[in-house]
Amino acid sequence: AQKITQTQPGMFVQEKEAVTLDCTYDTSDPSYGLFWYKQPSSGEMIFLIYQGSYDQQNATEGRYSLNFQKARKSANLVISASQLGDSAMYFCAMREGREYGNKLVFGAGTILRVKS
Amino acid sequence: DTAVSQTPKYLVTQMGNDKSIKCEQNLGHDTMYWYKQDSKKFLKIMFSYNNKELIINETVPNRFSPKSPDKAHLNLHINSLELGDSAVYFCASSQTLREQYFGPGTRLTVT
Numbered sequence: 214a215q216k217i218t219q220t221q222p223g224m225f226v227q228e229k230e231a232v233t234l235d236c237t238y239d240t241s242d243p244s245y246g247l248f249w250y251k252q253p254s255s256g257e258m259i260f261l262i263y264q265g266s267y268d269q270q271n272a273t274e275g276r277y278s279l280n281f282q283k284a285r286k287s288a289n290l291v292i293s294a295s296q297l298g299d300s301a302m303y304f305c306a307m308r309e310g311r312e313y314g315n316k317l318v319f320g321a322g323t324i325l326r327v328k329s
Numbered sequence: 330d331t332a333v334s335q336t337p338k339y340l341v342t343q344m345g346n347d348k349s350i351k352c353e354q355n356l357g358h359d360t361m362y363w364y365k366q367d368s369k370k371f372l373k374i375m376f377s378y379n380n381k382e383l384i385i386n387e388t389v390p391n392r393f394s395p396k397s398p399d400k401a402h403l404n405l406h407i408n409s410l411e412l413g414d415s416a417v418y419f420c421a422s423s424q425t426l427r428e429q430y431f432g433p434g435t436r437l438t439v440t
Contacts, residue, residue, distance in 0.1 A: 258431035
């Protein structure tokens with residue numbers, strides 16, 4: 214079974230609008246973490262935001278926020294006030310408990326295109 | 330200052346050759362990783378080392394051998410390269426469970 218599912222292969226958003234990138238996950242481990250990465254066309258993997266399963270509040274980092282709904286097993290990334298430079302591939306990833314060695318399991322990614 | 334660096338950035342080689350990719354991190358992290366991103370952009374863990382000790386070996390062919398001379402370095406040696414090894418290889422490092430920082434990637438092309 215897929216551990217991380219990103220159902221949107223591609224998304225378009227108008228500059229300055231907000232956009233939500235979906236991510237659902239599957240784990241029976243009570244201790245886990247969810248990550249979002251940005252991969253621009255230049256290829257590097259940029260760490261955006263992290264949410265731990267026991268964190269009381271949804272994570273925020275600047276224009277990025279994570280809409281964490283534990284019961285629904287979803288961890289959607291919200292980008293506010295989109296900029297042209299936000300055009301990239303976005304990956305959701307999950308880390309399970311220590312016995313899994315902190316490895317990240319990635320979703321298939323969502324390509325975001327910001328229109329001017 | 331580059332936090333996680335990899336060399337080379339591009340590597341083009343022929344089938345059957347042996348090649349190495351080097352990774353260094355200056356973040357003082359204890360744990361380092363190798364991930365492979367295939368042509369469909371799918372990322373998968375290959376190896377993880379914690380303080381020079383192998384802790385994850387994710388069903389990778391024996392032709393791939395990681396080596397960690399010290400906790401700041403994790404190199405990847407690949408023997409008898411095959412066409413299917415063509416991919417982007419990312420090194421990453423972490424100190425806590427709440428982070429994992431990636432290097433710029435090495436694009437390997439096997440012809």
